[in-house]
Amino acid sequence: MENLPAHFDSVFTVDCIIFGFDEGELKILLIERNEEPFKGWFALPGYFVEKTEAIESAAQRILYESTGLRGIYMEQFYTFGALGRHPQGRVITVAYYAMIRLTGQKDVKPVTDFAKQAVWVNVKDIPELAFDHSRIFRKGFEKIRNKISYQPIAFELLPEKFTLTQLQSLYEVILNKKLDKRNFRKKMLSYDILKELDEKQKGVSYRAAKLYKFDKRKFAKNFQKELSFSK
Amino acid sequence: MENLPAHFDSVFTVDCIIFGFDEGELKILLIERNEEPFKGWFALPGYFVEKTEAIESAAQRILYESTGLRGIYMEQFYTFGALGRHPQGRVITVAYYAMIRLTGQKDVKPVTDFAKQAVWVNVKDIPELAFDHSRIFRKGFEKIRNKISYQPIAFELLPEKFTLTQLQSLYEVILNKKLDKRNFRKKMLSYDILKELDEKQKGVSYRAAKLYKFDKRKFAKNFQKELSFSK
DNA sequence: AATATAAGGTGTATTTTTTACACTAAGCAA
DNA sequence: TTGCTTAGTGTAAAAAATACACCTTATATT
Numbered sequence: 001m002e003n004l005p006a007h008f009d010s011v012f013t014v015d016c017i018i019f020g021f022d023e024g025e026l027k028i029l030l031i032e033r034n035e036e037p038f039k040g041w042f043a044l045p046g047y048f049v050e051k052t053e054a055i056e057s058a059a060q061r062i063l064y065e066s067t068g069l070r071g072i073y074m075e076q077f078y079t080f081g082a083l084g085r086h087p088q089g090r091v092i093t094v095a096y097y098a099m100i101r102l103t104g105q106k107d108v109k110p111v112t113d114f115a116k117q118a119v120w121v122n123v124k125d126i127p128e129l130a131f132d133h134s135r136i137f138r139k140g141f142e143k144i145r146n147k148i149s150y151q152p153i154a155f156e157l158l159p160e161k162f163t164l165t166q167l168q169s170l171y172e173v174i175l176n177k178k179l180d181k182r183n184f185r186k187k188m189l190s191y192d193i194l195k196e197l198d199e200k201q202k203g204v205s206y207r208a209a210k211l212y213k214f215d216k217r218k219f220a221k222n223f224q225k226e227l228s229f230s231k
Numbered sequence: 232m233e234n235l236p237a238h239f240d241s242v243f244t245v246d247c248i249i250f251g252f253d254e255g256e257l258k259i260l261l262i263e264r265n266e267e268p269f270k271g272w273f274a275l276p277g278y279f280v281e282k283t284e285a286i287e288s289a290a291q292r293i294l295y296e297s298t299g300l301r302g303i304y305m306e307q308f309y310t311f312g313a314l315g316r317h318p319q320g321r322v323i324t325v326a327y328y329a330m331i332r333l334t335g336q337k338d339v340k341p342v343t344d345f346a347k348q349a350v351w352v353n354v355k356d357i358p359e360l361a362f363d364h365s366r367i368f369r370k371g372f373e374k375i376r377n378k379i380s381y382q383p384i385a386f387e388l389l390p391e392k393f394t395l396t397q398l399q400s401l402y403e404v405i406l407n408k409k410l411d412k413r414n415f416r417k418k419m420l421s422y423d424i425l426k427e428l429d430e431k432q433k434g435v436s437y438r439a440a441k442l443y444k445f446d447k448r449k450f451a452k453n454f455q456k457e458l459s460f461s462k
Numbered sequence: 463a464a465t466a467t468a469a470g471g472t473g474t475a476t477t478t479t480t481t482a483c484a485c486t487a488a489g490c491a492a
Numbered sequence: 493t494t495g496c497t498t499a500g501t502g503t504a505a506a507a508a509a510t511a512c513a514c515c516t517t518a519t520a521t522t
Contacts, residue, residue, distance in 0.1 A: 011282070012243070012323065051242070051321065052314075052320070052321050053314075053321065054312055054313050054314045054321065055310065055312030055313075055323060056312070056313070076309065076310060078307065079286065079307060079310040079325050081285055081286030081287070081325065082285050082286075082287070083283075083284075083285045089283070090282065090283050090284065090285065092243065092286060092323075092325075094310050094312065094323075163470090164470090164471090165469080165470075180510075180511075180512085181470090181471085181472095182471085182472070182473080182511095182512085182513095183509075183510065183511085185471080185472085186472095186473095187508095187509085204468095204469085204518085204519085205467090205468080205518085205519050205520065206467075206468045206469045206470080206517085206518060206519060206520090207468075207469055207470050207471090207516075207517040207518040207519075208469095208470085208517085208518065208519095209469080209470055209471085210470085210471090394499090395499090395500090396498080396499075411481080411482075411483085412499090412500085412501095413482095413483085413484095413500090413501070413502080414480075414481070414482085416500080416501085417501095417502095418479095418480090435489090435490085435497095435498085436489085436490055436491070436496095436497080437488085437489060437490060437491095437496075437497045437498045437499085438487075438488040438489040438490080438497075438498055438499050438500090439488085439489070439490095439498090439499085440498075440499055440500085441499085441500090
């Protein structure tokens with residue numbers, strides 16, 4: 001613990017797991033580190049929290065600096081504070097996740113030096129990450145897998161207008177299992193939180209599907225009962 | 232942020248919600264603060280984390296110092312880091328809860344100066360607490376209320392041997408609603424995680440009930456399916 | 463124009479789970 | 493012996509979850 005960099009006074013950091021859904025694949029954002037330790041490794045977007053910052057704002061700032069993304073609601077899921085997490089001493093890390101919509105601008109780019117680049121990586125292809133970030137990722141992924149079963153968080157990953165098949169395949173990727181089409185639709189529609197639009201999918205070379213939107217109004221009204229997708 | 236006490240270097244703390252079940256009442260441990268700010272107020276047991284401590288060990292140490300309790304497994308549930316939580320500056324607090332068995336030695340006593348006394352208080356009678364501890368308590372209580380519906384955490388609050396009626400009334404206190412006796416028993420027994428003992432309750436002035444134990448072995452085997460007590 | 467292709471969209475029967483509900487049995491005390 | 497208090501038990505009805513297959517529609521190809 002001798003000779004630490006200046007920010008080691010604060011000794012705590014925020015790391016973010018940013019989920020995106022693109023072409024049927026669930027991805028997260030990783031940065032390539034441009035600083036020792038673990039220079040050149042991939043890591044979750046994250047950095048040191050300033051001494052007088054609220055954690056939430058730190059999370060926003062740090063996500064912006066490492067990826068260029070702004071104004072994204074993140075949910076805190078765990079705080080990691082074991083000894084030996086960081087080679088230079090005890091570092092406490094508050095971890096957040098967010099699910100975002102990748103429509104159009106899915107190009108991400110760090111705006112500071114500590115990250116060399118930011119990239120979207122399929123959750124099935126995550127390499128070994130810096131520090132204990134692999135563990136943090138697993139814990140966060142487990143969290144959303146669990147949460148999606150009883151809370152409508154999947155919509156945040158989809159474009160505003162989506163088909164039921166897209167919604168189902170997102171559930172399938174997150175839960176990592178096949179769902180029955182008829183049962184999925186029956187159940188999803190029974191929650192009465194979707195709005196059926198008069199529009200159809202465009203640009204597909206087969207029968208176009210109806211488009212739906214998540215309906216916040218209906219959700220607030222009808223969502224006493226919880227979602228459940230066990231099978 | 233001028234003139235802060237020495238430990239303000241570290242600016243983070245651990246707070247604990249310790250649940251106990253006693254004579255049909257769900258209680259938590261509070262301490263009376265013996266330090267400014269909020270001297271004389273009740274607060275959750277908690278204190279500053281040292282610079283080179285792991286959070287988990289800090290939580291153990293702090294719980295011991297404020298209440299005399301040792302070796303209690305605590306589960307982290309949220310980290311609070313808004314500005315303005317602490318009148319002297321930004322303080323980040325990692326919050327834990329634990330559920331403990333109050334058999335015999337339920338007397339608690341601080342072993343340092345920052346707490347004047349430690350007391351068990353019924354969750355229905357919690358006064359306004361120091362800092363944002365009322366909020367932390369509500370969040371932790373919500374967490375266990377939620378968790379008890381799908382994980383067998385209630386047993387940790389009961390004596391090793393308990394009756395089904397005791398178990399049910401614990402569920403009722405935590406969930407804050409009446410449950411049907413027959414349905415409760417049917418469902419609880421269907422999980423096959425209890426061991427029926429050859430013993431009966433003693434010292435009651437009415438028909439004595441059978442005693443049961445939580446059976447970790449069976450639990451590990453049979454607990455793919457989750458508990459659920461919605462009604 | 464006809465055909466092939468690929469996904470969209472739909473219903474029913476069966477099983478499982480949840481719920482509602484009330485009386486007898488046992489033990490102790492007076 | 494009687495009264496009091498809690499223990500302990502079963503069934504029918506409703507609701508939810510599951511398993512399962514075919515026709516429809518839009519486009520692309522010949």
